[in-house]
Amino acid sequence: MKQRIARTVATLLALAAPAVLGTAALAADAFANSVKIVSSLPRTGSANAQTTSMVNGIKMAIAEVGGKIGDMTILYEDWDDASPQRGNWDPAVEAQNADKAIADTSVVAYIGTYNSGAAKISMPKLNTAGIVMVSPANTASGLTKAGLGEANEPAVYRPSGKINYFRVVPTDDVQGAVAADYAKEIGLKKVFVLNDREVYGKGVAGAFEARAKEIGLEIVGTDGLDAKASNYKSLVTKIKQAGADLVYFGGTTQTNAGQLAKDIVSGGLKAKLIVPDGCYENAFIEAAGAKALQDRCFITFGGVDPKLLKGKGAEFYENYKKTYKAEPEGYAVYGYECAKAILAAMERIHKAGGTIDRAAVLAEVGRTKDFQGALGTWSFDENGDTTNRTFSVNTVKNGDFATVKVVQ
Amino acid sequence: MTETEVFLQQVIYGLSNGMIIALVALGYTMVYGIVELINFAHGDVFTLGGFLALTLVGALGAAAILDPNTLGDSSHWLLLVGLVVTAGIFCGFLNVAIDKVVYKPLRRAPKLTQLVAAIGVSFILVNIALFWGGAPMEVFGGGNAAAASKDFPEILEGSNLLGEDSNVVLRLEDLAIFAITIPLMIGLTLFVNRTRLGRGMRATAQNPVAARLMGINTDRVISATFLIGGFLGGAASVMWAIYNNTISFQMGFRAGMDAFTAAVLGGIGSLPGAMIGGVLIGLIRAMSDQYIETRWTNVVVFAVLILILVFRPSGLLGLKQREKV
Numbered sequence A: 001m002k003q004r005i006a007r008t009v010a011t012l013l014a015l016a017a018p019a020v021l022g023t024a025a026l027a028a029d030a031f032a033n034s035v036k037i038v039s040s041l042p043r044t045g046s047a048n049a050q051t052t053s054m055v056n057g058i059k060m061a062i063a064e065v066g067g068k069i070g071d072m073t074i075l076y077e078d079w080d081d082a083s084p085q086r087g088n089w090d091p092a093v094e095a096q097n098a099d100k101a102i103a104d105t106s107v108v109a110y111i112g113t114y115n116s117g118a119a120k121i122s123m124p125k126l127n128t129a130g131i132v133m134v135s136p137a138n139t140a141s142g143l144t145k146a147g148l149g150e151a152n153e154p155a156v157y158r159p160s161g162k163i164n165y166f167r168v169v170p171t172d173d174v175q176g177a178v179a180a181d182y183a184k185e186i187g188l189k190k191v192f193v194l195n196d197r198e199v200y201g202k203g204v205a206g207a208f209e210a211r212a213k214e215i216g217l218e219i220v221g222t223d224g225l226d227a228k229a230s231n232y233k234s235l236v237t238k239i240k241q242a243g244a245d246l247v248y249f250g251g252t253t254q255t256n257a258g259q260l261a262k263d264i265v266s267g268g269l270k271a272k273l274i275v276p277d278g279c280y281e282n283a284f285i286e287a288a289g290a291k292a293l294q295d296r297c298f299i300t301f302g303g304v305d306p307k308l309l310k311g312k313g314a315e316f317y318e319n320y321k322k323t324y325k326a327e328p329e330g331y332a333v334y335g336y337e338c339a340k341a342i343l344a345a346m347e348r349i350h351k352a353g354g355t356i357d358r359a360a361v362l363a364e365v366g367r368t369k370d371f372q373g374a375l376g377t378w379s380f381d382e383n384g385d386t387t388n389r390t391f392s393v394n395t396v397k398n399g400d401f402a403t404v405k406v407v408q
Numbered sequence B: 001m002t003e004t005e006v007f008l009q010q011v012i013y014g015l016s017n018g019m020i021i022a023l024v025a026l027g028y029t030m031v032y033g034i035v036e037l038i039n040f041a042h043g044d045v046f047t048l049g050g051f052l053a054l055t056l057v058g059a060l061g062a063a064a065i066l067d068p069n070t071l072g073d074s075s076h077w078l079l080l081v082g083l084v085v086t087a088g089i090f091c092g093f094l095n096v097a098i099d100k101v102v103y104k105p106l107r108r109a110p111k112l113t114q115l116v117a118a119i120g121v122s123f124i125l126v127n128i129a130l131f132w133g134g135a136p137m138e139v140f141g142g143g144n145a146a147a148a149s150k151d152f153p154e155i156l157e158g159s160n161l162l163g164e165d166s167n168v169v170l171r172l173e174d175l176a177i178f179a180i181t182i183p184l185m186i187g188l189t190l191f192v193n194r195t196r197l198g199r200g201m202r203a204t205a206q207n208p209v210a211a212r213l214m215g216i217n218t219d220r221v222i223s224a225t226f227l228i229g230g231f232l233g234g235a236a237s238v239m240w241a242i243y244n245n246t247i248s249f250q251m252g253f254r255a256g257m258d259a260f261t262a263a264v265l266g267g268i269g270s271l272p273g274a275m276i277g278g279v280l281i282g283l284i285r286a287m288s289d290q291y292i293e294t295r296w297t298n299v300v301v302f303a304v305l306i307l308i309l310v311f312r313p314s315g316l317l318g319l320k321q322r323e324k325v
Helices: A002-021 A026-030 A048-064 A091-103 A116-129 A172-185 A199-214 A233-242 A257-266 A282-288 A312-324 A332-351 A358-366 B003-035 B042-059 B074-106 B111-132 B138-143 B172-194 B196-206 B208-213 B218-244 B251-266 B271-291 B294-311
Strands: A034-041 A072-080 A107-112 A132-135 A165-167 A190-195 A218-224 A246-250 A272-275 A297-301 A371-373 A376-378 A391-397 A400-407
Touching (some): A034 A091, A034 A332, A048 A072, A048 A312, A048 A332, A072 A091, A091 A107, A091 A116, A107 A332, A172 A246, A172 A297, A172 A400, A190 A199, A199 A218, A199 A246, A218 A233, A218 B294, A233 A257, A233 B003, A233 B271, A257 A282, A332 A371, B003 B042, B003 B196, B003 B218, B003 B251, B003 B271, B042 B111, B042 B138, B042 B251, B074 B172, B172 B196, B172 B218, B172 B271, B208 B218, B251 B294, B271 B294
Parallel strands (some): A034 A072, A132 A165, A190 A218, A190 A246, A246 A272
Antiparallel strands (some): A391 A400
């Protein structure tokens, strides 16, 4: 037994060594005819319905090329970055996933993460190893843009000095502004800004607050709530006393947005609630109860309702429904688009006669330009962000999301 | 809202939340008093009580009983009491079963072993709750998202008893918590102080060996303790569910943490201590949310705990005892 463990450790070390030394190109030799794409998303916890839908999107994209680029087989592994104890993404698990991807030399692309906080952990690791990372859902601005997050962002995620992180969703600086503009448009004046004290929630709430001040909304208070609290009735009383007619919550279903919505109703607070895309999933309606959200809650989302997608997006929607016999969640198409962009890069490498390895895929994904995908025609800019800027404002009607406005 | 109204409102919320915490805290403190074990699984037994309650509501036909037009009927109070009793009995026997299967064989093992076993049981129960959340029932959202928070339907009428125009909100749920929690606490106190089994419990808590020598069946006393502690936890879970209108597989984590803190604050092993500790924590949370900031509430709670333990190391009503884990 001991010997076997020793041997396994030795094998693992042997596999990890090339990656550590940065000679990832060896991968192609070791696993001649297959490369691996992995995704790291929170599969345990209430984001599960959303992430299942995203994984389905990724699988669809791979199935569309027949699982092969040239004679190279594309393998896919669906990794979980959450733990049952947290019911949400777990920093330790995300770190393990990144290390696992680095150690497995056949991994050429990493799709993830869902939560911006989780991205902070794997970004520098994958950057050092030179693995391309494409996120279907991270929206925190600081991950790619200087001056919008912490002082050392985004340089701290790029120890190699090169960009390896890309995303297909527009960022929170835009999202926060869209929410503030909409609040003004529907005549709201006094806002209480809350966040869940996570990277994503704080970022988007900050962006909202900045824009709200700019356009003359009055900020009557700010606070950060405890995502594991039983209820927010006391906090709601404080908001009521402050005289707010709008509560903005930078947070997700997993950080208890549903309970907050309920307590606003039970606490007799007659204010609207605006939440960001982390709540654009059916689990949010389920947790809050449709009654608490009807005509009261607005959800911004970096894209449009899958039903409203056009062109290739509409094809995606139809195929998805046909394949999985279910409606895709809001982020399914982003999972699909990530995989599509990576596969398109591999295709270009193959056509040019190159070897599909980590370095080549990384370089080629970065060159994605005027990509015609399900989200329209878009490119990655110099920061690794998508040039797509479509946002929608949604509300809840009769237990389902309904789009009230689309901002291009 | 005037300052007085705000204060009054926070007292109402603080008391309601605190009563629920106190009920859970009793379960911790009773078990600790008898077998000197911090039963970390207690919070998760509480969680399963909530899941059972929602399952029952679903099985009885949520739509039929919970027609908004019939809200306020006496049948809803009956349903509520029925749920409290059923969830209580379920959690009570679950607690006894856990004791028999896991803790009893470890009774003479080092305290740390028992502690780790309790944490292990806690993990198992959390995962059972996760599976349970995937039950293919309408109340569980068809079981599509097992881990999502579940909406717990309103059983009592949700309108404001002080009139819809009043700034202070007092709902039937708040009253229900008082109406169910206080009799339970009085009943428990009477039971422990007046009955034979209660006397046996006090004796076992003081000195298990001497109690056995005096002819007390300590195994029976221990089972009774787990049963009663679990019952109170189950009752608390139903109160929690109707108060927050949500259950989730993680609800026991924070409730358990608060309750454990309450038990320590009040003096672990002391029944009135746990009750006072629970209500105090509820009030501190509400006041901190209002007058400091929500983001500091956990800090405030534990700062108060540390302060009290500095001056009264065995808690508010705790007796000086020998070193325990």
